[in-house]
Amino acid sequence: MQTLRYLLRKEFLQVFRDRMMVTQLLLMPIIQLLLLGNAATFEVKTSRMYVVDRDHSETSRGLIDRMQASRRFNVVGASPSMDVANDWMLRRKTDVILSIPADLERDIVRTRNGAIQLVLNAEDGAAAGVTQSYAAQIIGAYANELGAELMPKVSGHPIEVRARGWYNPDLDYRDYMVPGILVQLVTVVGTLMAAMNIVREKELGTLDQLSVTPLSQSTFMAAKLIPFWVIALVELTLGLLVARFVFHVPMLGSIALVFGAAAVYLIAALGIGLFISTLVDTQQQAMFVTFFIIMVYLLMSGLFTPVRSMPDWAQWMAQFNPVKHFIEIMRAVLLKGATPRDVARPIGILAVFGVVALTLAIREYGRRIG
Amino acid sequence: MSNAVELRSLSKSFEKVKALDDVSFDVAEGELFGLVGPDGAGKTTLFRILTTLLVPDKGSATVCGLDVVKDLWAIRSRVGYMPGGFALYPDLSVAENLEFFAAVFGTTVEKGYELIAPIYRQIEPFKDRRAEALSGGMKQKLALSCALVHRPDILLLDEPTTGVDAVSRREFWDQLGNLKASGLTIVVSTPYMDEALRCDRVALIHSGKILEIDPPGAVGRRYPLPLLSVTGGERFELLRALREFPEAHAVYLFGDELHYTDKRAEVSAQAIAAEVQEYLAQRGHTDAQVAPISAGIEDSFMELMGGAPPPTAAAA
Structure with missing residues (x-):
């Protein structure tokens, strides 16, 4: 425990010492939400x-x-x-x-x-x-x-069809987009930071150095996971504040449920990041692989285009896309006020993802170190 | 007295490259043991096996009597390892780096201070400076302090002086001498022949094979053929002329001089020197100085490597 505390202290020190990183972490949610929240809409004004x-x-x-x-x-x-x-x-x-x-x-x-x-x-x-x-x-x-x-x-009275949107009565695309963008935000931050961090230790040679110590694999993994898990949750908080007070996105459901789902989801996202870090040797490679995976996940997640309008194979693939499930949860809880029971299934799927990704990462990591 | 390191027929391959080929040797407790060889000889692979980072394909290895495969966790807390290129966190300060590595070993800087003091004291005035802002020599001292802070039983140093200035290199070897005097076993690799001279014994390694293991003074004594030093005149002209001499076995540039090895082991070096002098005079090199010399570690290395010419010779 003592060792873990020291390791965590070191990770946070390194993150907060990196001015670029801190600026990005603080500004990214705000800029992305402002840009995408305003721009990513299907509405045709004039x-x-x-x-x-x-x-x-x-x-x-x-x-x-x-x-x-x-x-x-x-x-x-x-x-x-x-x-x-x-x-x-x-x-x-x-x-x-x-x-x-x-x-x-x-x-x-x-x-x-x-x-x-x-x-x-x-x-x-x-x-x-x-x-x-x-x-x-x-x-x-x-x-x-x-x-x-x-x-x-x-x-007389001609038959009239009058459409009325539920959960988003004004058909405000922003309400629909913002929860999805929040998901994208924590995904990028979590996965990328986790992947880059361990690869950086590889590049520095400190990973080898750390391996020739009594430090156990689980402590090491915990020391790498916890900081980015916390930082991603802080990002989510920032993003939710912007969504609430700048965009007035309705938040009908419980915020605790949002965080609970995010906590589970982030284990999957960080696990994927850790897994990537075991496969590559440089930060550049880590970045490319991570962006590729996140891009595919995002494009097929229903963030921009509904999953239901995708071809069958894509819909089938979307079931294996943690981003899709988390976006569903976010939209359901924020816009429809879904209860834990309503979203139990996707949360369960995310939990399975988390366990699988982490297991793979730890196993692959152990194999690499011999 | 038991051995600190024992290697038995150790082999390791990466795809088609044999990084280590049937390597066997022992390092006694308290010994300062040098591994000398060019880049790609297999030095780093050997260190990675000793530090449990790699599993050998064949053979066995023990460190402090512990098997590198079975007892990896026991070994990991007992060795001090300094990988090539100083594995430090550039964004952490000197003190933070040291504290971090102490904490990882479950100890504190205070507990290990006595051992690291002679080295760490030199960089302690800069303890709040980030490691990235240190000079090569200071980085090296910090890396050594980090490898020593948990008071290991054996120190494994992979090319610790690469990228460090000459003064720092000498200081570093003085420190290794002090550590050895305190009873610590040290295995160190280096591409520099002058550093090899400061070891108790050196192993010459090339293409994954151990060519010879001897005290550095004895390495040259085994040189099998007569060796001459040739100076004076235009070096590349001399080199060409000597290579064309029918009895020449090998000719290399060694700084300002040329080292000439003759094929005939049975003829005295004096006689050959006279013969070569005459030959060179015939070729127009009248001011060439030829004298028999005893072989140094570099001559032996060239010979053992099987006459692969160094880059300077290839350029001629």
Whole structure:
């Protein structure tokens, strides 16, 4: 115990003596959350719209007015020529073309049916989808309005589908992203620091030196795990504070549960870091391997794209992705107020991960030292 | 008296490279034993086996009567090991490094102070300085203090003077002399021949094989062939001329002089010297001085290595 205390003291001394490291540890959660929390969103604020109005009627002008008034669309140009509009689209001067054929008003009056065309630049599929749904809402509402004006008795109460988001009623993507970014943060800090630290001792030769001492493997591993486990939890605390007070992310569930899950998750994350450190010889290699693994984990974790929309094999692989499970737990507890019982399964999976990663790391480490 | 180190037919290979090939020798208690050989000879591998960091493929080794495979934990607390390149924490201070290594051995600096005092006192004025800011000589002293702080029974030093200035090197060997006088067994490796002279016995090691083990003074005495020193004139011209001499066995540059070994063991060195002098004069080297000399440790080493020419000779 005495020895462990000394070892821990040394680890913390080394971390806090490294100004770069301390600055990074303090600033990283704040900068990452501010950047990603604001930038990583699917929301499309305003789309540029080009109008090809061949009708020039009260109806067509009404539609354009309503599009404009929604503030989702900003009319950047208008002409009667579709060719000109296409040219604008090609040159990326507009995102949407609203094409209104001649006789729209007449058709609606006569047949209660009119057709308009919406052309979207779908290079970014997700954004195009969002834009289209906004446009569809506005057009739908306007059609309703026209129907009510024209034949109030006939249409009665048209069936209306009204979507309502649960747990994130304002569909605020930030609420959805921030818990995930917190996970990414503690993962990078924990895994990378653990991997780099032991490799650094290899590079210095101190690992050999320490091996020729009565220091037991378990004490050594504990001395390497505990500091980064604590630091990662401090990072999480910082991140949660930013999330709460800067982004006003709702925290419906118990914060103790968040920390409990994080404590288990970090053993897996640090174990992976330790395992990497047994495989490589230089800090550079450690960094590349760690980034590669973390990248794959993050991209397939459901942080940016839902796991459910991935192909079957990817969904199957995601089950072996501790990051995915921890993001699920974080979102469930923070946004839905999940109870320990609700998240018992993913926490259990994380615990298994932790045990496996640590066992592998210790075993591999022992083998290397002979 | 028992032996501090016993090696029996020790072999270790890394993939296709034989790092150690059937190595056997003993180091007596209280002996200052030197391992001399070029880079890649197998010195570090041998140290890593003795310090239980590597398991030998074949053969056995004991340190302080303990087996390096079976009794690894017992050995680990009894040896003081200084790996090549000074394993210190550059971001910790001198005092913190020393305290740390004391703590790892479950002891304190105070308990080991008496033993390390002659060395540590020299760097104690800088005890709050970070290890990265120390000179090579000071790093070396700190590393030695760290290896001694738990009062080991045997000291294993892997090239402790590489990267250290000449004055510090001499001081370091003086310290080793003092430690030996206190009864400590020391095994030290070095690529420098002058340092080998300060050991009780040296083992010449090359390509994983022990070529010879003798007291340093005796190493040269076994030199099997007549040896001459040749000086004067343009060295590379002389070297070429001597190599073309039909009876030449080996010719090397040794600083300012050339060492010439003749093939004929039965002819006296004096006679050969006269013959060589005459040959050189015929080739136009009239001012060359030729004299018989007794072989030094380096001559023996070159001979034992099987005539692999040193880089200076290859350049000629």
